[in-house]
Amino acid sequence: MEKLALKLDGVTKHYKDFTLNNISFSVPEGSIVGLIGENGAGKSTTINSILGLTKKDSGTITMLGSSNIDEVSKDEIGVVFDGNNYPDVLNPKQLGKVFASIYSTWDMNTYEKMLTKFKLPMNKKIKNFSKGMKMKYSISVAFSHHSKLLILDEATSGLDPIIRDEILDMLLDFIQDEEHSVLVSSHITSDLEKIADYIVFIHEGKIIFSKPKDELLEKYGIIKCGAAQFDALDKEEIIAYRKQDYEWQVLVADRQKAEKKYRKAMVIPANIDEIMLMYVRGGRTR
Numbered sequence: 001m002e003k004l005a006l007k008l009d010g011v012t013k014h015y016k017d018f019t020l021n022n023i024s025f026s027v028p029e030g031s032i033v034g035l036i037g038e039n040g041a042g043k044s045t046t047i048n049s050i051l052g053l054t055k056k057d058s059g060t061i062t063m064l065g066s067s068n069i070d071e072v073s074k075d076e077i078g079v080v081f082d083g084n085n086y087p088d089v090l091n092p093k094q095l096g097k098v099f100a101s102i103y104s105t106w107d108m109n110t111y112e113k114m115l116t117k118f119k120l121p122m123n124k125k126i127k128n129f130s131k132g133m134k135m136k137y138s139i140s141v142a143f144s145h146h147s148k149l150l151i152l153d154e155a156t157s158g159l160d161p162i163i164r165d166e167i168l169d170m171l172l173d174f175i176q177d178e179e180h181s182v183l184v185s186s187h188i189t190s191d192l193e194k195i196a197d198y199i200v201f202i203h204e205g206k207i208i209f210s211k212p213k214d215e216l217l218e219k220y221g222i223i224k225c226g227a228a229q230f231d232a233l234d235k236e237e238i239i240a241y242r243k244q245d246y247e248w249q250v251l252v253a254d255r256q257k258a259e260k261k262y263r264k265a266m267v268i269p270a271n272i273d274e275i276m277l278m279y280v281r282g283g284r285t286r
C-alpha cells in the first residue's frame with residue numbers, strides 16, 4: 001500500500017468571514033503535491049492548520065505517521081514560508097551554529113555544500129539577501145537537517161523565472177530519494193505543472209479536485225465550438241463553459257471521448273491554469 005507522508009481528513013476551520021471546509025487530501029511519500037487556488041482560497045490556512053500554527057475546529061491530520069504534530073520531530077519537517085524564516089541579523093555562518101544546536105540531524109557538510117552550490121554567501125546577513133536568496137537559503141536549511149517532509153507556502157511567488165526554475169529543481173532533487181515528500185502552495189500554476197505529481201485545487205475554502213497531474217493534463221480538454229454545436233453538447237459532460245465573442249469554450253473531463261463524439265468541434269488539451277479558470281469563472285449547465 002502507498003505510504004503517506006501527510007493525510008488530511010475533513011479539516012475544518014471557521015473564521016468570521018471564511019470557512020476552510022472539510023479539507024481532505026494526502027501527500028504520498030516520494031511525491032510533490034501542489035496546492036493551488038486564487039488569493040484568499042484558503043491555502044495558507046490549510047498549511048497553518050497542518051503545522052499547528054492555526055487551531056483547526058475539526059478533522060484529523062496525520063503527519064509522518066503521527067496524528068499529533070507535537071509528536072513529530074522538528075528534524076523531520078522543513079518549512080519554507082514566503083518571507084523571513086530566520087533571525088535576519090545573523091549570517092549563514094552564525095545560523096549554521098544555531099541550527100546545529102536545534103536539529104539533532106544537522107549536517108554541516110551538506111549545509112556548506114548547498115550554500116556553495118547556490119552561491120549564498122556565508123558572511124552576509126540574511127536581511128541583506130534578496131527574496132530569491134532567502135528562499136533558496138530556507139530550502140538549503142531544510143535539506144541540511146535531512147527533513148522528510150518539506151512544506152512550502154508560496155515558494156515561488158515574486159521571484160524571477162530563473163530563480164523559480166532553480167527552486168523547482170531543488171524540490172525535484174529533494175524527492176529523488178523516495179522517502180522525501182513535498183507540499184507546496186502557489187498561485188503560479190505553471191510552476192506546479194512542471195514539478196507536481198498531484199494537484200489539489202482549493203476554492204473558497206473547499207477542495208474542487210485533488211488529482212494526479214498527469215490525469216488532468218492527459219484527460220481534460222477544452223471543446224471550442226459555435227452556438228449551434230454548444231447547444232448539441234451533452235450537458236452532463238460539461239464541467240464549465242465560457243463564451244468569448246462567437247466562440248464557446250467548454251471544459252470536459254474526457255478529451256478523447258469528446259474528440260470522437262463531436263467530430264466537427266475542435267478539442268484541445270487544457271493546462272492547469274485553464275482548468276482552474278474554468279472551474280472558478282466558467283458557467284455551469286447543471
Ligand SMILES: Nc1ncnc2c1ncn2[C@@H]1O[C@H](COP(=O)(O)OP(=O)(O)OP(=O)(O)O)[C@@H](O)[C@H]1O
Nearest residue numbers: 015016018037038039040041042043044045046187
Ligand atoms: N487569523 C484570521 N482571522 C480571520 N480570518 C482569517 C485569518 N487568517 C486567514 N483568514 C481569512 O481566511 C481566508 C483565506 O486566507 P488564506 O490566507 O488561507 O488564503 P490563501 O489561499 O493562502 O491566499 P493567498 O494566496 O492570498 O495567500 C481569507 O479570507 C482570510 O481573510
